[in-house]
Amino acid sequence: MxxxxxxxxxxxxxxxxxxxxxxxxxxxxxxxxxxxxxxxxxxxxxxxxxxxxxxxxxxxxxxxxxxxxxxxxxxxxxxxxxxxxxxxxxxxxxxxxxxxxxxxxxxxxxxxxxxxxxxxxxxxxxAYGDIFIANADLKDGLLIENKAMQNVGFKTGDHILSVDGEKITRFDNDLTMKVIMAKQILIERNGAEQAIKMPNDFVDQLSKQEKVPLVSIRMPYAITSISEGSLNTALQPKDIITSLNGQSTKYFDQVKSVLEKNKNKTIAATVLRDEKEIKVPVIVSSNGELGITVGSLGMASLEKLGYYKISKQEFGFLESIPVGITKGKDQLVGYGKQLKMIFNPETKAYKQVGGFKAIFDIFPNTWSxxxxxxxxxxxxxxxxxxxxxxxxxxxxxxxxxxxxxxxxxxxxxxxxxxxxxxxxxxxxxxxxxxxxxxxxxxxxxxx
Known part of the structure; x- marks a missing residue:
């Protein structure tokens, strides 16, 4: 289907x-x-x-x-x-x-x-307005799991301040493309600003890594189901792990880090269940796993839990005209930059030129x-x-x-x-x- x-x-x-x-x-x-x-x-x-x-x-x-x-x-x-x-x-x-x-x-x-x-x-x-997270509301920075991004020098928790001199005011879908085409990115890490120079062949480096988002917001460790045979029967679907072994684990990446350090151990966990914090023991496997399935929460849930403030702008018909024109102009300029990269042999972006299958793969498996x-x-x-x-x-x-x-x-x-x-x-x-x-x-x- x-x-x-x-x-x-x-x-x-x-x-x-x-x-x-x-x-x-x-x-x-x-x-x-x-x-x-x-x-x-x-x-x-x-x-x-x-x-x-x-x-x-x-x-x-x-x-x-x-x-x-x-x-x-x-x-x-x-x-x-x-x-x-x-x-x-x-x-x-x-x-x-x-x-x-x-x-x-x-x-x-x-x-x-x-x-x-x-x-x-x-x-x-x-019809849809504009939904985004203000960059200033990303208090704990971004999640950086992409190996190519890590190799360039990015780390989870970094704040992206500007791309090629353009100040980043929001986190939205356009940020990824800006990062891909960037020459220099200014970040804030642990209160200090740092400039990261992007390599000319960054697009080629990306193609050699697993398809992982370049940047994404940090998510809580929200349990969707308990795997059959899991020893962690004290956990329940919809639980959110907020601390492990006495360490605060607000985000998924923090939970993974603690689990990696406590393989083959039983440790204390605090989970958020039905808006109440409950302490339960969890058993960590030799692979640093709990035998559970984790999922993403919707924006509304993230906002309700206090993780992020979701900003939404709605536009009347006349207001939509300049907004749509600006969006179209930005996409046109952005595609022009992509073509420039493709025709520049130093970027090796020509290797990523795709045909009909590449276009086909852009579309999702669910109708939206x-x-x-x-x-x-x-x-x-x-x-x-x-x-x-x-x-x-x-x-x-x-x-x-x-x-x-x-x-x-x-x-x-x-x-x-x-x-x-x-x-x-x-x-x-x-x-x-x-x-x-x-x-x-x-x-x-x-x-």
Missing amino acids: DIVIKLSQFLLSLSLLIILHELGHFIPAKLFKTRVEKFYLFFDVKYSLIKKKIGETEYGIGWLPLGGYVKISGMIDESMDKEQMALPPQPWEFRSKPAWQRLIIMLGGVTVNFILAFIIYIGMAF WEVFWNITALLSIMLGVMNLLPIPALDGGHVMFLLYEIISGKKPSDKFLENAQMVGFVLLITLLLFANGNDIYKAIVGK
């Missing part, structure tokens, strides 16, 4: 992005009276799953879910329809339209992608509209930016040649455009094989 939910989200998001992107080309083409021969979700190599011709356009769904397309008459594209291009230009063809109209048609797809992302972020601000829309907005930005790359066969390649034509007044020949399209297509296939090859390699080696 989990795989069905994951796959459903992946296909729904991908379909939505493709259809809206292609509509971005389709609508201005129609407005400028340019004939659109095909409008397809997914590729119809050899045959279509569904197709229906309405007017001059064939609408359909292909069987190969690697994208989608609109086929515009008189345009040199991936179809490489040389027979049509050999005929005299017709008034309804793309090549017969003024350069400025052709430019608008080509920019339509990425424009829709960016607008969609901003609309989603505005809608999310209005908030998570779905957040991922879809980010993918929309990624699709828009990638399509703007000046590579023939992508929208950016067509835009590059159209700008040259507008500035110079000279239109590149059809032969030149055909050759450029072939070069771009080969380059695009190479990038596609590289990205999906990375996915396959990671699946084989388990990284």
Whole structure:
């Protein structure tokens, strides 16, 4: 069932992005009276799953879910329809339209992608508000379990004060990405400030470690169940261990540390049960374990227990607009920085470029509209930016040649455009094989 939910989200998001992107080309083409021969979700190599011709356009769904397309008459594209291009230009063809109209048609797809992302972020601000923990409320610092972070110099209990000079005022999902792309991070440890320089190949180092969050809030040791055969029958589900062997253990990591030091021993514990503190003996195994399952508490429970103050901002519709625009702008700038890292050989970030499996893995196994829309907005930005790359066969390649034509007044020949399209297509296939090859390699080696 989990795989069905994951796959459903992946296909729904991908379909939505493709259809809206292609509509971005389709609508201005129609407005400028340019004939659109095909409008397809997914590729119809050899045959279509569904197709229906309405007017001059064939609408359909292909069987190969690697994208989608609109086929515009008189345009040199991936179809490489040389027979049509050999005929005299017709008034309804793309090549017969003024350069400025052709430019608008080509920019339509990425424009829709960016607008969609901003609309989603505005809608999310209005529907869900903004939930975070103020950095000042992280009294005991962050949990650092990631080995790559530890190797760089971070420790549990550190406060992150700033990233590349930007003051960190809150703990939220964006902090992880800021840390990944950082050059220098200022922390506070035991009351003293310390600067940690991030290595250029930090992304590559991360890929060699187990998938553990870079930074996370410190959680209490909350018991969800007692394992069968466990000797610790004095413990009960929903207990929270607050001290062990006379030491305060407010957090999970503190409990683990005490257990490691008391293997094969019976020690005293204090647990919070039904809002009362109860003393019980616990038996520590030779592995430093209690034979129990531990889980995470929700934000509401953490706040009720006094661990953290959860801040929530709610926005009216008009208030949501600048909030969503700011979020979209930050994500756009952030993705631009990621691309810069990928194209910098020193970072070795290119090793982490992923294909369709990497995108598929982003989606969770449980359905959450908030998570779905957040991922879809980010993918929309990624699709828009990638399509703007000046590579023939992508929208950016067509835009590059159209700008040259507008500035110079000279239109590149059809032969030149055909050759450029072939070069771009080969380059695009190479990038596609590289990205999906990375996915396959990671699946084989388990990284």
